[in-house]
Amino acid sequence: QVQLQESGPGLVKPSETLSLTCTVSGDSITGYYWTWIRQPPGKGLEWIGYVYYSGSTNYSPSLRTRVTISVDKSKNQFSLRLRSVTAADTAVYYCARYYGDYLVFDYWGQGTLVSVSS
Amino acid sequence: QTVVTQEPSFSVSPGGTITLTCGLSSGSVSTSYYPSWFQQTPGQAPRTLIYTTNTRSSGVPDRFSGSILGNKAALTITGAQADDESDYYCLLYMGSGTWVFGGGTKLTVL
Numbered sequence: 445q446v447q448l449q450e451s452g453p454g455l456v457k458p459s460e461t462l463s464l465t466c467t468v469s470g471d472s473i474t475g476y477y478w479t480w481i482r483q484p485p486g487k488g489l490e491w492i493g494y495v496y497y498s499g500s501t502n503y504s505p506s507l508r509t510r511v512t513i514s515v516d517k518s519k520n521q522f523s524l525r526l527r528s529v530t531a532a533d534t535a536v537y538y539c540a541r542y543y544g545d546y547l548v549f550d551y552w553g554q555g556t557l558v559s560v561s562s
Numbered sequence: 563q564t565v566v567t568q569e570p571s572f573s574v575s576p577g578g579t580i581t582l583t584c585g586l587s588s589g590s591v592s593t594s595y596y597p598s599w600f601q602q603t604p605g606q607a608p609r610t611l612i613y614t615t616n617t618r619s620s621g622v623p624d625r626f627s628g629s630i631l632g633n634k635a636a637l638t639i640t641g642a643q644a645d646d647e648s649d650y651y652c653l654l655y656m657g658s659g660t661w662v663f664g665g666g667t668k669l670t671v672l
Contacts, residue, residue: 481608481663489600489608489651489663502659505563538607547596548613549653555607 446470448539448553456533456560462526466539466553473497473515477542478522479549480513482535490535494542495522529560564588566654568664574642574671582667583634584652590633595654597635599628602649602666611650612637639669647671 452464466478480492493503495513503511507526515522526533536555543550565587574580584599585591593615600608610619612628615635625640635654639646652664 488666489602489653491653491661491663494659504660504662546613546617547598547655548617548619549598549600549610550619552607552610 446541446551448541448551450537450539450553450556452556452558454557454559456529456558457562458530458560459528462524462529462533462558462560464524464537464539464556464558465521466523468520468522468541473517473520473522477544478513478515479540479542480524481538481540483538483555484532484535492524492526531560534558534560564656564662566652566662566664568650568652568667570665571668571670574639574646574669576642576644576671578642579638579640580642580669581631581636581638582650582652582669583631583636584654584664585634586654591630591635591654593630595635595656597628597630598653599626599635599637600651600653601646602651608651642671644671 447469449467456462474497477494479494483489493513495501495515510527512525536557538555539553540549541551567585599612602608611622611626616628627638629636649666651666
């Protein structure tokens with residue numbers, strides 16, 4: 445059974461960089477797209493972007509200038525970095541697997557709340 | 563930027579049938595947008611219900627079905643149950659490797 449687990453600081457100061465890691469267990473990171481999705485408290489879901497196992501990436505146009513998603517195949521992990529955060533970046537951040545052959549987001553992490561506050 | 567639209571809220575009686583829709587602020591949704599549908603209860607991660615318009619994810623009851631109705635993607639729940647009370651989100655592929663979620667529909671079963 446594939447499992448994804450987000451980890452990282454739960455509190456980030458404004459203007460700093462938010463960094464999260466998603467650890468994948470139960471399958472190799474190879475062959476799939478790995479995505480980040482977030483949800484501000486009480487609001488809807490927002491697709492942030494993905495990294496392919498090869499390292500190629502794609503991001504939401506609204507976040508493209510501030511976000512980097514990377515993959516570490518040796519650790520079966522992928523990571524999110526969001527620069528210059530503000531209170532508007534406070535959200536539950538989910539990692540998820542996108543299986544491109546079937547066009548399905550099939551496995552999700554449980555999510556982790558990151559608050560931006562001084 | 564194109565906005566993906568969903569009804570903010572809907573209610574259905576137990577045993578009833580309801581259709582939630584997913585549209586575009588400009589243009590029509592087709593199978594080329596590979597619509598997906600997700601169910602989310604408070605405090606939980608989303609659960610994938612439907613992908614590529616009408617394919618049910620593993621373990622999803624067949625009372626959930628997806629389709630294209632007119633110019634929108636649609637999620638139909640037949641024989642609604644109390645535990646179907648959730649938020650439902652659609653997700654569309656917008657091309658160039660990017661995806662956009664709809665704003666979500668809060669479904670009440672009463």
